[in-house]
Amino acid sequence: xxxxxxxxxxxxxxxxRAFIAENYPRExxxxxxxxxxxxxxxxxxxxxxxxxxxxAPLWPKQYGGTGWSITQRFIWEQEASRAGTxxxxxxxVTMVGPVIYTYGNxxxxxxxxxGILSGDxxxxxxxxxxxxxxxxxxxxxxAVRDGDNYIVNGHKTxxxxxxxxxxxxxxxxxxPAAKAQAGISFLLIDMKTPGVTVRPIITIDGSHEVNDxxxxxxxxxxxxxxxxENKGWTYAKFLLGNERTSMASIGRSTRYLHRLKEIVxxxxxxxxxxxxxxxxxxxxxxxxxxxxxATELRMVAQMSxxxxxxxxxxxxKIRGTEIFQRITDLTHRAIGxxxxxxxxxxxxxxxxxxxPDYGYTASENYLNSRKLSIYGGSNExxxxxxxxxVLGL
Amino acid sequence: xxxxxxxxxxxxxxxxxxxLRDRYDFESRRKVVATEDGWSRKHWDAFAEMxxxxxxxxxxxxxxxxxxxxxxxxxxxxxxxxVVEPFFETVVLAGGLINEAGSRAQREELLPEIAEGxxxxxxxxxxQKSRYDLNNVTTSARRSGDEYVLKGAKSAVTxxxxxxxxxxxxxxxxxxxxxxxxxxxxVDRKSANLNLRGFKTIDGRRAAEIGFDDVRVPxxxxxxxxxxGAAMLETCRDRAIGALxxxxxxxxxxxxxxxxxxxxxxxxxxxxxxxxxxxxxxxVDMFIALEEAVSLTQHLNLTxxxxxxxxxxxxxxxxxxxxxxxxxxxxxxxxxxxGMGMSDELNVGHYFKRIAAINIQFGDPxxxxxxxxxxx
Numbered sequence: 158x159x160x161x162x163x164x165x166x167x168x169x170x171x172x173x174r175a176f177i178a179e180n181y182p183r184e185x186x187x188x189x190x191x192x193x194x195x196x197x198x199x200x201x202x203x204x205x206x207x208x209x210x211x212x213a214p215l216w217p218k219q220y221g222g223t224g225w226s227i228t229q230r231f232i233w234e235q236e237a238s239r240a241g242t243x244x245x246x247x248x249x250v251t252m253v254g255p256v257i258y259t260y261g262n263x264x265x266x267x268x269x270x271x272g273i274l275s276g277d278x279x280x281x282x283x284x285x286x287x288x289x290x291x292x293x294x295x296x297x298x299x300a301v302r303d304g305d306n307y308i309v310n311g312h313k314t315x316x317x318x319x320x321x322x323x324x325x326x327x328x329x330x331x332x333p334a335a336k337a338q339a340g341i342s343f344l345l346i347d348m349k350t351p352g353v354t355v356r357p358i359i360t361i362d363g364s365h366e367v368n369d370x371x372x373x374x375x376x377x378x379x380x381x382x383x384x385x386e387n388k389g390w391t392y393a394k395f396l397l398g399n400e401r402t403s404m405a406s407i408g409r410s411t412r413y414l415h416r417l418k419e420i421v422x423x424x425x426x427x428x429x430x431x432x433x434x435x436x437x438x439x440x441x442x443x444x445x446x447x448x449x450x451a452t453e454l455r456m457v458a459q460m461s462x463x464x465x466x467x468x469x470x471x472x473x474k475i476r477g478t479e480i481f482q483r484i485t486d487l488t489h490r491a492i493g494x495x496x497x498x499x500x501x502x503x504x505x506x507x508x509x510x511x512x513p514d515y516g517y518t519a520s521e522n523y524l525n526s527r528k529l530s531i532y533g534g535s536n537e538x539x540x541x542x543x544x545x546x547v548l549g550l
Numbered sequence: 551x552x553x554x555x556x557x558x559x560x561x562x563x564x565x566x567x568x569x570l571r572d573r574y575d576f577e578s579r580r581k582v583v584a585t586e587d588g589w590s591r592k593h594w595d596a597f598a599e600m601x602x603x604x605x606x607x608x609x610x611x612x613x614x615x616x617x618x619x620x621x622x623x624x625x626x627x628x629x630x631x632x633v634v635e636p637f638f639e640t641v642v643l644a645g646g647l648i649n650e651a652g653s654r655a656q657r658e659e660l661l662p663e664i665a666e667g668x669x670x671x672x673x674x675x676x677x678q679k680s681r682y683d684l685n686n687v688t689t690s691a692r693r694s695g696d697e698y699v700l701k702g703a704k705s706a707v708t709x710x711x712x713x714x715x716x717x718x719x720x721x722x723x724x725x726x727x728x729x730x731x732x733x734x735x736x737v738d739r740k741s742a743n744l745n746l747r748g749f750k751t752i753d754g755r756r757a758a759e760i761g762f763d764d765v766r767v768p769x770x771x772x773x774x775x776x777x778x779g780a781a782m783l784e785t786c787r788d789r790a791i792g793a794l795x796x797x798x799x800x801x802x803x804x805x806x807x808x809x810x811x812x813x814x815x816x817x818x819x820x821x822x823x824x825x826x827x828x829x830x831x832x833x834v835d836m837f838i839a840l841e842e843a844v845s846l847t848q849h850l851n852l853t854x855x856x857x858x859x860x861x862x863x864x865x866x867x868x869x870x871x872x873x874x875x876x877x878x879x880x881x882x883x884x885x886x887x888x889g890m891g892m893s894d895e896l897n898v899g900h901y902f903k904r905i906a907a908i909n910i911q912f913g914d915p916x917x918x919x920x921x922x923x924x925x926x
Binding site (some may be wrong): 436440445451469474537541547 | 554832833870919923
């Protein structure tokens, strides 16, 4: 599906498409870019985009943004995602960056924004704790003021790619007496500080994406506090808003759908009754993706006219993740018996993997994508948001 | 509405909304539906007077052009008010076919008659065994001098008891499921040897079983090229789906807002129903279903207006997805209204029944899902 583009926007699309085709690194074309790349490999594309000046389309131009229109930004997202490129690290560029340029002071902007743009600093997100998942406001990690420092003690968990991280942005409790949201602050912590320990959590797909991060007597300079003490919840909510709208991932779903069709054609005989069942299931999910894409285009058209979708954007997180989960489920079923095999991690050339190579990642994607409806505010939380903020219930 | 409407389109929407607000409230509709005829000539005249019956026609016939968009604007509002008068059959189906396939003379004669509200039309393509297959035609048309002689029967033809004229598909060549060999004829409803038995439909309208026992039709009353009827009907179906999807969106809009309003005020166990999370999440799913249906309907009608490639596949996809979504919304609206949802007095059940009818007209969601899956 295409936006009806003006001449300038069509030219822009062609430019973007050509740039991706010519510059996306071959080393990054691996079976599963999210789990198979080293830190250096996964930064290759980031660095190319930085050099081109295209690393942060969301940011205002003065901080290193591109100055693109909403339509152009959408075109960029669409092209990058259709081409199957690994997006730049969201925790850095989409999440903490905007918090720093919106709520940080001048010193913080100068110090942190360049490293985010260049990729020299890798950020991870210290939100979840063993006792606070969807109920984020219940964080217990404590930061106690001690002269020019905070002393931080606590335990963050499900921290994505903390094993690569140089910095972590944390929600910490600075006022234990205040109620839930009121006593929380937003703190930036150098991962090299003594007292910070990272321990891998292996997920059901066998990969190492997430971690426990233990914070024991970690001394953090007061200068690393974003905005005001005890106002962290405001900044956290702002960040989550940015996260939600970028979760429809239609481009990725479209690519996986295309592959699913090829697999079904190759694996299921067309006189097998299951073939018709696959046809119907695929058609349904294809229509779901089409409807969500049409909704996304409608939102882009609205935004170009200055209408903010507001909390209704939660529907993109809900439907986008449901659609992708469904596709990985169908793909896993389509490869039949080889769905028993699970690729080992870390991936290596000399580990035996049976079956046709289009099936190698079917099991792990099916397993791994269960996370989508849980993270970033579970889909149930997103439904609560719409119920309250859109429907007024 | 999120696509940029032109000034004329915006005007059309506003005037339809105003007209329906002024004279098409649910109680007035109920009275009209309960009459012997089941529709209102006065409403029809009002539609004609404001130019509504010409809206999708080309400018030379008093319309706005861009038929799919004009149809969408009108049908969405008609869906919200459950309008029973045969705009869909007369203007969208017959008017669309005449405009697309008619000769210059036919267009100049027939389109103004429709625009002025003088002639009601119905499209007779379904047969007892055809289900949703446009090619499956056993009614035959045999050439005899300057005439064709029609023999056979058509089934469940909506608006036929009200119609002055019919467009009838009949076979002039080929086997009974061949795509080629179907032709379209303009037939006077009062023709000799045409037997019509009317019946009431679930959505408060009228339809008929029609028998053709050697009905003689002048050869000049053929519409479009001989043998090409199935292809014409296919294009007609795409447009029809664009209109029916918009009507479904209108009905879903009203169902969602009625359900939301009801659950906010209705108390059980001392609290409003809307405070229960299980109901909140269901209404969120109804909200999302509507948003997606709106998007898909706009996308389909824009594609049809631009005569985009794949528009027929897209039409089937939209019919299937929106049909399922509307049924879901309708069922949940009744469920969340509890016992009241079952009552004939409340409008909720009537929206639900219109949706059930939409899901049959021109093919159900299952039929169109397979058509979408097979077309590439």
